[in-house]
Amino acid sequence: MKNRSVTEIEFPRGSSLRELLQLSNDVAIDDLLEKSLLEPLDHLLSRPRKNLRAELVDLGVSIATEHRFINREQVEGIAKEARAILEVLHTGSLVIDDIQDGSQERRGVPAVHVLYGIPVALNAGNWMYFLPFRMIKFMAIAESAKLQLADELQSILLRAHYGQALDVGTDFTTIAQERIAEVSLALMELKTGALSELACKFGAIACEAGPHLIQALSAFGRKFGIALQMYDDVGNAFSAASSGKWSEDIRLKRVSFVISTAARMLSPENFEEMKKLLADGHENYLALRVFLTKHGVRDEARLQAQLYLAAAFSELQAGTPLTKEQFKTIERLQLRLMNAYE
Numbered sequence: 001m002k003n004r005s006v007t008e009i010e011f012p013r014g015s016s017l018r019e020l021l022q023l024s025n026d027v028a029i030d031d032l033l034e035k036s037l038l039e040p041l042d043h044l045l046s047r048p049r050k051n052l053r054a055e056l057v058d059l060g061v062s063i064a065t066e067h068r069f070i071n072r073e074q075v076e077g078i079a080k081e082a083r084a085i086l087e088v089l090h091t092g093s094l095v096i097d098d099i100q101d102g103s104q105e106r107r108g109v110p111a112v113h114v115l116y117g118i119p120v121a122l123n124a125g126n127w128m129y130f131l132p133f134r135m136i137k138f139m140a141i142a143e144s145a146k147l148q149l150a151d152e153l154q155s156i157l158l159r160a161h162y163g164q165a166l167d168v169g170t171d172f173t174t175i176a177q178e179r180i181a182e183v184s185l186a187l188m189e190l191k192t193g194a195l196s197e198l199a200c201k202f203g204a205i206a207c208e209a210g211p212h213l214i215q216a217l218s219a220f221g222r223k224f225g226i227a228l229q230m231y232d233d234v235g236n237a238f239s240a241a242s243s244g245k246w247s248e249d250i251r252l253k254r255v256s257f258v259i260s261t262a263a264r265m266l267s268p269e270n271f272e273e274m275k276k277l278l279a280d281g282h283e284n285y286l287a288l289r290v291f292l293t294k295h296g297v298r299d300e301a302r303l304q305a306q307l308y309l310a311a312a313f314s315e316l317q318a319g320t321p322l323t324k325e326q327f328k329t330i331e332r333l334q335l336r337l338m339n340a341y342e
Helices: 014-021 030-045 052-065 072-101 112-116 118-137 143-169 177-206 211-238 240-252 257-265 268-279 282-294 297-319 324-340
Strands: none
Touching (some): 052 324, 211 282, 240 282
16 A cells, blocks of 8 residues: 555645635635645655554455445545545644654654644644544535544544543553553553554444444454554564664653563562663663563563454454455454564
């Protein structure tokens, strides 16, 4: 699947933009909005990315159409709109995350707020949370499906923000060791699981599939998102190419999956020893990496991520009849996720 730039997503322009803005005069401001909204984001959307959520959309649409009569043109249209909506939402969340984390880079280039300043980046990121509601309004699907999608979108955005509150507002050193694992899982389910859940069930809702299928895809998408975050955290912590992100997580004392695994595995004495490494400054992230590897945290975290992902795929296959092509797509997704964060 090719990466798309922001200009290939159908944002409101021309007469549709004027209709949306409802200005009292017919002033031409398209060029100014392009500069302050679209241009700052184009550099991020046009960079190489994993596109795992886009593939989740396609898988969900494919499974849903096996259960509903829908012509090819409608299927392609739904999949295209769903991919665009998920891409807009995810990109907006990245812009906001980078501001909150003080990140200097995203996908190998300066973060949006570094290039264009926090006011422009913050406004653009928030705009990308609201725009999908407008995109749903103009989809060529039943009105009942539009209402359900809008309701799901609102629910998932709220849940994701609760997850983000846990992420940015919780210092793992301030909560009991035995509580960290359950907090970490809740964080991943709300923050990362919610968006993947929407990606997977979007097509089923748009096609007006039955509640059983929507629920099955919802559960799978949520668990896939959790597994994605597990692999992301492990990759950040132990990949030689990701020391910047690992250092950032340590500096902010985030309740990551790696820290959660350490809290579950280490004795209270060893856990306190790990926290002392942190107290010496975030520059000790390499020493912490060595410590966690020595105590088996790296291998255990990788194993648990693999088991969680495998269980998610097994549950989907057990509850939903799959075609041979869909099964191959699932196998490909599994391999891509496992290899993406090595």
